[in-house]
Amino acid sequence: MTPGGNGKRGDAVLAVQGLGKEYRLYASPRERFKSLVTGRAHYRSHWALRDVSFQLRRGECIGVIGDNGAGKSSLLKLLAGTLQPSAGTIERVGRVTAILELGAGFHPDFTGRDNLYFGGSLIGIGHDEMARLEPEIVAFCELGEALDRPVKTYSSGMAVRLAFALVTAVQPDVLIIDEALAVGDQHFQKKCVERIQAFRDNGCTILFCSHSPYHVRQLCDTALWLHQGRVMEMGETEPVLLAYETHSRLLSADAQAADDAPVPVLAASVASEAAIVSATVAGLDEEQVQEDAPLLPGPDLEVTITVRGRGDEQPHVGFMIEQTRGVGITSMVTHEEGAAPRRLPDGTWRIVLTLPELPLHSGDYVVSVYLFDHSGLVVYDQWHQFLRFRFVAPVRTPGLVRLPHHWS
Amino acid sequence: MQMMTIANELRFAWSARALVWVMVRREVASRHAGTAVGVLWPYLQPLLTVAAYYLVFDVVFSMRLGADAPTHAVGTFLVAGTLPWMAFCDAVQRGMTSLVDAGSLLHKNPLPPVLFTVRAVLASAVVYGPLLALVALAYAPLHHFRLGFWALFPLFALQVALCVLLGYLLAILAAALRDVVQVVGFSLSVGIYLTPILFPLSMFPQAWRWVLWLNPMTALVLGYQSALLQGGWPSASVWWALVVWLVLTAAVLNVVAARSRDQLVDWL
Numbered sequence: 001m002t003p004g005g006n007g008k009r010g011d012a013v014l015a016v017q018g019l020g021k022e023y024r025l026y027a028s029p030r031e032r033f034k035s036l037v038t039g040r041a042h043y044r045s046h047w048a049l050r051d052v053s054f055q056l057r058r059g060e061c062i063g064v065i066g067d068n069g070a071g072k073s074s075l076l077k078l079l080a081g082t083l084q085p086s087a088g089t090i091e092r093v094g095r096v097t098a099i100l101e102l103g104a105g106f107h108p109d110f111t112g113r114d115n116l117y118f119g120g121s122l123i124g125i126g127h128d129e130m131a132r133l134e135p136e137i138v139a140f141c142e143l144g145e146a147l148d149r150p151v152k153t154y155s156s157g158m159a160v161r162l163a164f165a166l167v168t169a170v171q172p173d174v175l176i177i178d179e180a181l182a183v184g185d186q187h188f189q190k191k192c193v194e195r196i197q198a199f200r201d202n203g204c205t206i207l208f209c210s211h212s213p214y215h216v217r218q219l220c221d222t223a224l225w226l227h228q229g230r231v232m233e234m235g236e237t238e239p240v241l242l243a244y245e246t247h248s249r250l251l252s253a254d255a256q257a258a259d260d261a262p263v264p265v266l267a268a269s270v271a272s273e274a275a276i277v278s279a280t281v282a283g284l285d286e287e288q289v290q291e292d293a294p295l296l297p298g299p300d301l302e303v304t305i306t307v308r309g310r311g312d313e314q315p316h317v318g319f320m321i322e323q324t325r326g327v328g329i330t331s332m333v334t335h336e337e338g339a340a341p342r343r344l345p346d347g348t349w350r351i352v353l354t355l356p357e358l359p360l361h362s363g364d365y366v367v368s369v370y371l372f373d374h375s376g377l378v379v380y381d382q383w384h385q386f387l388r389f390r391f392v393a394p395v396r397t398p399g400l401v402r403l404p405h406h407w408s
Numbered sequence: 409m410q411m412m413t414i415a416n417e418l419r420f421a422w423s424a425r426a427l428v429w430v431m432v433r434r435e436v437a438s439r440h441a442g443t444a445v446g447v448l449w450p451y452l453q454p455l456l457t458v459a460a461y462y463l464v465f466d467v468v469f470s471m472r473l474g475a476d477a478p479t480h481a482v483g484t485f486l487v488a489g490t491l492p493w494m495a496f497c498d499a500v501q502r503g504m505t506s507l508v509d510a511g512s513l514l515h516k517n518p519l520p521p522v523l524f525t526v527r528a529v530l531a532s533a534v535v536y537g538p539l540l541a542l543v544a545l546a547y548a549p550l551h552h553f554r555l556g557f558w559a560l561f562p563l564f565a566l567q568v569a570l571c572v573l574l575g576y577l578l579a580i581l582a583a584a585l586r587d588v589v590q591v592v593g594f595s596l597s598v599g600i601y602l603t604p605i606l607f608p609l610s611m612f613p614q615a616w617r618w619v620l621w622l623n624p625m626t627a628l629v630l631g632y633q634s635a636l637l638q639g640g641w642p643s644a645s646v647w648w649a650l651v652v653w654l655v656l657t658a659a660v661l662n663v664v665a666a667r668s669r670d671q672l673v674d675w676l
Contacts, residue, residue, distance in 0.1 A: 121430045
């Protein structure tokens with residue numbers, strides 16, 4: 001067990017070569033049994049992953065993206081070692097910790113502390129080491145006296161807190177995280193993210209699997225796009241994400257075209273989900289957004305964003321301006337600035353964002369709108385680069401952003 | 409290459425014995441979590457069964473066996489076979505369901521499945537081992553701690569080994585097809601009549617005695633009876649039968665384990 005961070009940045013800590021995972025689909029368990037006994041197999045094989053190769057160096061953070069069923073979970077389980085590969089090899093260096101599903105494996109009749117020690121022994125933390133780590137874990141999970149109560153009395157959030165504190169008690173060399181970090185309440189979610197970022201700063205390699213381009217952008221230097229079990233693209237985050245998003249948009253456009261006419265019921269079911277309803281820039285007619293970006297008429301940029309929330313939960317909204325080539329200029333989110341959309345009588349939420357005297361130089365810009373949950377960690381919806389506009393600044397000097405300044 | 413599968417797995421279980429021991433203690437503890445009597449419960453049930461046999465057959469009815477039986481008191485005879493049989497059934501059944509029960513744990517932790525079977529069988533052994541020792545002490549007037557008495561130790565060790573192999577084999581089969589659990593459960597409840605537990609071997613029709621040897625417990629029970637009741641070292645046929653059973657089970661297990669290696673966790 002090498003604690004992370006003692007190796008040099010740049011050493012490969014995870015090398016995957018020609019990895020494949022075949023699921024054998026038998027017509028029935030009886031067929032499965034027969035093949036086990038006779039050795040002759042009648043099955044359809046489904047390759048959830050095929051020919052995946054990559055290398056991760058110490059301190060790297062890679063985001064795995066892909067549609068549902070693209071093989072993300074299989075890849076993570078193979079890397080974590082809970083599944084056996086059908087082809088290829090995985091070389092791991094040091095301690096690998098996987099946060100796949102938290103809280104599983106706790107015995108409900110035992111106390112939290114007891115489960116802590118047992119859970120620790122399952123992930124290679126012996127009794128003595130655990131005794132040393134215990135105070136820190138107890139402090140982190142904030143369970144207090146509940147730690148000496150049976151786990152069956154815990155809320156699901158408490159169990160997850162304990163599990164997260166346990167698996168991250170020791171800094172791993174490779175950390176594998178699956179999907180949304182929906183861990184406990186907002187306060188604890190923040191702690192989790194902070195801890196993961198601290199690991200990263202200490203040189204821990206992170207493999208992060210998510211549907212959310214927002215999180216991948218936030219955390220990862222590299223992205224891996226899996227499509228139908230194969231690596232579609234891998235490289236720097238932004239180009240890979242852009243390619244993936246283009247693919248997703250085409251896919252959803254196709255789906256929409258196919259679904260458009262017949263089923264009004266679908267619209268009703270979609271209506272219950274959180275989504276961005278509209279986002280308009282004052283003075284721009286977004287219908288005509290084609291080759292030529294429309295000109296922003298005034299000096300101010302005023303965006304009116306209307307969203308559908310989830311139940312009564314207060315949603316949050318983010319906004320981003322980029323150059324048309326996809327270089328981010330600035331972004332802002334309501335939950336970090338103490339703002340929040342207001343509820344309208346029809347149940348939707350609206351907020352108006354104004355950037356007075358838009359401090360940009362002349363050029364073509366593109367904007368995106370994001371819808372977050374209350375905590376700001378879950379991205380419910382995003383309109384990525386949905387609107388382009390041209391802006392003519394009242395200055396003639398070259399540049400990108402007009403920074404506050406004074407001469408003296 | 410293939411011959412190594414099972415040996416490798418068991419070697420791993422040995423190298424992780426500290427973890428296995430923690431798991432065993434926990435398994436035993438979990439069976440009585442939330443009860444007042446606590447850790448005694450797993451021991452009390454078999455003990456009370458054994459005590460009931462003794463009371464009913466030897467104290468209340470004083471039933472006697474025929475002349476060529478290893479002992480004459482029926483209860484005493486029954487206990488010598490019943491206790492190892494209960495240990496066997498318990499270990500095999502727990503071993504058989506060990507993987508299916510540990511499914512969610514195995515999906516989330518990179519642990520070799522064999523650990524869970526070993527845990528289940530050992531958790532059973534730490535209950536029945538001491539019970540057997542207790543009975544052995546109570547039988548001191550019969551065996552007088554003669555040489556044969558000490559055969560109990562290798563017998564029990566072989567029984568545990570057989571249960572690990574058989575349990576793991578059945579666990580893999582049960583992972584593939586859950587019906588295995590039902591079939592084995594039924595076989596075990598019938599099996600007691602195909603083992604010389606309720607009757608001395610000599611009372612079984614000579615022409616059909618070979619049927620008894622198709623049962624791995626026949627050899628073990630005969631061994632226990634001769635050690636406990638007479639202090640006699642079990643005959644060579646007992647040891648040979650055990651070795652054959654162990655080798656046979658290991659060979660089949662090896663094939664099945666190799667065939668299922670990649671997919672076992674997917675089935676759970």
